[in-house]
Amino acid sequence: MIDALGHPQSILVLGGTSDIALATVQALVAGRTRLVVLAGRGGPRLDQAAERVRAAGADAGGGPVVVRTVEFDAEELATHRDVLDAAFDGADIDVVLLAFGVLPDPERAATDPEYAAATALVNYVGAVSAGTATAVRLRAQGHGILVVLSSVAGERVRRSNFVYGSTKAGLDGWASGLGEYLAGTGVRVVVVRPGFVTTKMTAGLPKAPLSSTPEQVAAAIVTAIARPRPVVWVPATLRPVMSLLRHLPRPVFARLPL
Amino acid sequence: MLTGWGRTAPTRADVVAPDTVEQLRTAVCGAGHTTGGSPGRGVTVRGLGRSYGDAAQNAGGLVVDLTRLDRLLDLDVETGMLTVEAGASLDQLMRRLLPAGWFVPVTPGTRYVTVGGAIGTDIHGKNHHVAGSITEHVHEMELLTAHGEVRTLHPEGPGSEEFWATAGGMGLTGVVTRARLDLIPVATSWMRVDTDRAGDLDALMALLSERDEEYRYSVAWIDATATGARTGRGVLTRGDHARLEDLPVRLRPRAREYAPRTLVTAPRRVPGHLLNRVSVRAFNEAWYRRHPAHRVGEIHGLSAFFHPLDAVAGWNSVYGQPGFVQYQFAVPFAAAETVRDAVNQLSMAGTPSFLAVLKRFGAANPGPLSFPRPGWTLALDIPADVPGLARLLDRLDEQVAAAGGSIYLAKDSRLRPELLPALYPRLDEWRTVRDRLDPQRVFTSDLARRLAL
Ligand SMILES: Cc1cc2nc3c(=O)[nH]c(=O)nc-3n(C[C@H](O)[C@H](O)[C@H](O)COP(=O)(O)OP(=O)(O)OC[C@H]3O[C@@H](n4cnc5c(N)ncnc54)[C@H](O)[C@@H]3O)c2cc1C
Ligand SMILES: NC(=O)c1ccc[n+]([C@@H]2O[C@H](COP(=O)([O-])OP(=O)(O)OC[C@H]3O[C@@H](n4cnc5c(N)ncnc54)[C@H](OP(=O)(O)O)[C@@H]3O)[C@@H](O)[C@H]2O)c1
Numbered sequence: 001m002i003d004a005l006g007h008p009q010s011i012l013v014l015g016g017t018s019d020i021a022l023a024t025v026q027a028l029v030a031g032r033t034r035l036v037v038l039a040g041r042g043g044p045r046l047d048q049a050a051e052r053v054r055a056a057g058a059d060a061g062g063g064p065v066v067v068r069t070v071e072f073d074a075e076e077l078a079t080h081r082d083v084l085d086a087a088f089d090g091a092d093i094d095v096v097l098l099a100f101g102v103l104p105d106p107e108r109a110a111t112d113p114e115y116a117a118a119t120a121l122v123n124y125v126g127a128v129s130a131g132t133a134t135a136v137r138l139r140a141q142g143h144g145i146l147v148v149l150s151s152v153a154g155e156r157v158r159r160s161n162f163v164y165g166s167t168k169a170g171l172d173g174w175a176s177g178l179g180e181y182l183a184g185t186g187v188r189v190v191v192v193r194p195g196f197v198t199t200k201m202t203a204g205l206p207k208a209p210l211s212s213t214p215e216q217v218a219a220a221i222v223t224a225i226a227r228p229r230p231v232v233w234v235p236a237t238l239r240p241v242m243s244l245l246r247h248l249p250r251p252v253f254a255r256l257p258l
Numbered sequence: 259m260l261t262g263w264g265r266t267a268p269t270r271a272d273v274v275a276p277d278t279v280e281q282l283r284t285a286v287c288g289a290g291h292t293t294g295g296s297p298g299r300g301v302t303v304r305g306l307g308r309s310y311g312d313a314a315q316n317a318g319g320l321v322v323d324l325t326r327l328d329r330l331l332d333l334d335v336e337t338g339m340l341t342v343e344a345g346a347s348l349d350q351l352m353r354r355l356l357p358a359g360w361f362v363p364v365t366p367g368t369r370y371v372t373v374g375g376a377i378g379t380d381i382h383g384k385n386h387h388v389a390g391s392i393t394e395h396v397h398e399m400e401l402l403t404a405h406g407e408v409r410t411l412h413p414e415g416p417g418s419e420e421f422w423a424t425a426g427g428m429g430l431t432g433v434v435t436r437a438r439l440d441l442i443p444v445a446t447s448w449m450r451v452d453t454d455r456a457g458d459l460d461a462l463m464a465l466l467s468e469r470d471e472e473y474r475y476s477v478a479w480i481d482a483t484a485t486g487a488r489t490g491r492g493v494l495t496r497g498d499h500a501r502l503e504d505l506p507v508r509l510r511p512r513a514r515e516y517a518p519r520t521l522v523t524a525p526r527r528v529p530g531h532l533l534n535r536v537s538v539r540a541f542n543e544a545w546y547r548r549h550p551a552h553r554v555g556e557i558h559g560l561s562a563f564f565h566p567l568d569a570v571a572g573w574n575s576v577y578g579q580p581g582f583v584q585y586q587f588a589v590p591f592a593a594a595e596t597v598r599d600a601v602n603q604l605s606m607a608g609t610p611s612f613l614a615v616l617k618r619f620g621a622a623n624p625g626p627l628s629f630p631r632p633g634w635t636l637a638l639d640i641p642a643d644v645p646g647l648a649r650l651l652d653r654l655d656e657q658v659a660a661a662g663g664s665i666y667l668a669k670d671s672r673l674r675p676e677l678l679p680a681l682y683p684r685l686d687e688w689r690t691v692r693d694r695l696d697p698q699r700v701f702t703s704d705l706a707r708r709l710a711l
Contacts, residue, residue: 001267001269001312001317001704001707001708002267003266003671003672003708004264004266004267004311004312004581004583004642004671004672005266005583005642005647005648005671005672007672009675009708031648062674062676063674063675063676092317092707139318140296140299140318141296141299141317141318142269142270142296142299142316142317142318142319143269143270143317143704184259184270185270186259186268186269186270186317186318227580227643
């Protein structure tokens, strides 16, 4: 259960090896969180992630942390219902963090139909599918928070990475709508819109302005769980910046080097 | 969507309000199937929802609201023995009983609690040091168990383990459907009150320890916003029910009249900054000054003495959207230092709290989860959004546990489950009885899940 001060006792991560997600889990096990379920494409990376969480739990010294892993592939839509059933098996899940996603090579995504579709399959279709299965479980439980990692890239889709941006725009719209749809069910949705975050997803890319670390995104997520807000920007200053960009007339926007 | 009185951590449940024990039985036995709630989410019994945290809510499951089972079944006017359905409120009982010269044996700081909720949390009042908690005045109760049978339980003999596991058992042993309890005779519906002001915590604790047994009721209000040399200053009020001859002549014809009214209603939407450090400090200052340094034998209204907050309907919304927590602990007399420490830390943290209460508890009863035990108890309200609150209270919990003390579950909404066995050393004993009564854990609650009860 999430307590009166907004501390969850359990979390499920969809995309269990994500750097942002692991930073979040690490922050939470230092508080009340004692059950962590990591769902991801199995293999050594997922096992390492589980080890890292166990070590963080032991360091925090609050009490024994149980870490479970569950096989999950965003592309295998037909399995999502079963994956979520397995993840929720036996105990309540207070927070579900939908963290998986891919950042495609922009040029190839703009020209290779299969590659573009694969991006959309993971970032949008897979997220909607797994997210819907999650919402069903949370509703039956009567409480919980679904945190969805969207991106500023979806706020106003830019030429430089429009395929990725469009998947996040779709995901963002779906998650915001879901949040409204779930009003009164005890389940809340938090849409997180980070800017450039220094993770393995962006490794090797030139750092964009207003970039943040996974730990900073994690801190924003932890706050948003305690005081649920429908939308969170990381860093917060991105909100006015994006609002400005959003309202630029198309001809001006098109000329910006974005 | 349900919350407790602190308006934190809302969750959704299906709510049914049975009119009869038969309907209640159907609801309990069908929980998760026919009557509502998702399978496996169980059932929680709820009275008037005056517990502060998540004790009377059940995410995804069924909640039975017992307030329609509220009949007064029998009153023996010779002995003051009352038989009542468990959904009846103390408010209702007082209105019926006071004009007849009877009063409930124990009342909390609000009269809007049900008899079932009072037993489920084993409430204490300002008379705990001489009268113990509510269940000590109960001779018999009927408990609807998870199997759908109604058991008649007594404090002694066969069934006494189940009786005492239900006292403070947070609704997890079954539903109390009716109780037989002793009332106390009173000559008037007025109180005779002595007031003393103390300039700091040591003075206040010394005053409280002096001649406490001579008073039936005794409690101290603490100004939790005072700092420095004034830390822990407060006002001690002690008294008893007024006798007829205590009343001024003009009041005597109305000696047993009792018709408390709600004076105002708190605004539903309160701007977050209404209650801040400055406004609460100003209120506390005025409240402290309002009281005489020492006065004896004043006549006060009964509800002003016991239930001052009930005059403001919905006062719990003054803390705004984030809601508030109530923190109440008890420590042995030998650990008075823990009380000093807690008052110091809470005052220094600048928590805007206008409701802080200090009292001495008397003897404990056999209930393994019953909260009161001999020693000091401190209770205070704190807005949930005070920065650093979680850490501060976690630290205090540990100090309380180390001192051999406990935390009141009826008020709790944020305790760490790992500490529970230290705070309730007889937890396993209670679990054994609960498992016998409810092996499938049909009875559950958000609190039960959070604390892994
Ligand atoms: C302003 C204020 C002042 C207070 N002062 C005091 C005080 O001085 N001393 C004190 O001890 N407490 C005090 N309390 C706490 C209050 O007395 C308890 O929380 C009490 O349980 C509330 O009764 P309720 O009917 O609202 O129960 P609820 O809050 O609805 O339920 C409380 C618990 O009892 C269980 N329960 C309810 N009905 C039954 C039943 N029929 N059978 C079995 N279990 C049941 C529930 O499952 C739940 O676990 C105060 C609360 C407020 C708001
Ligand atoms: N980094 C940024 O700048 C940034 C900015 C805004 C938003 N975001 C979003 O934040 C989220 C987390 O990203 P991150 O920065 O933490 O990157 P990351 O460390 O690369 O995490 C991405 C995760 O997605 C998983 N994943 C990819 N395809 C999958 C599939 N088919 N099935 C299951 N899991 C799959 C990866 O699992 P594997 O280990 O199995 O590959 C990995 O756990 C993503 O949604 C991303 O779009 C990131």
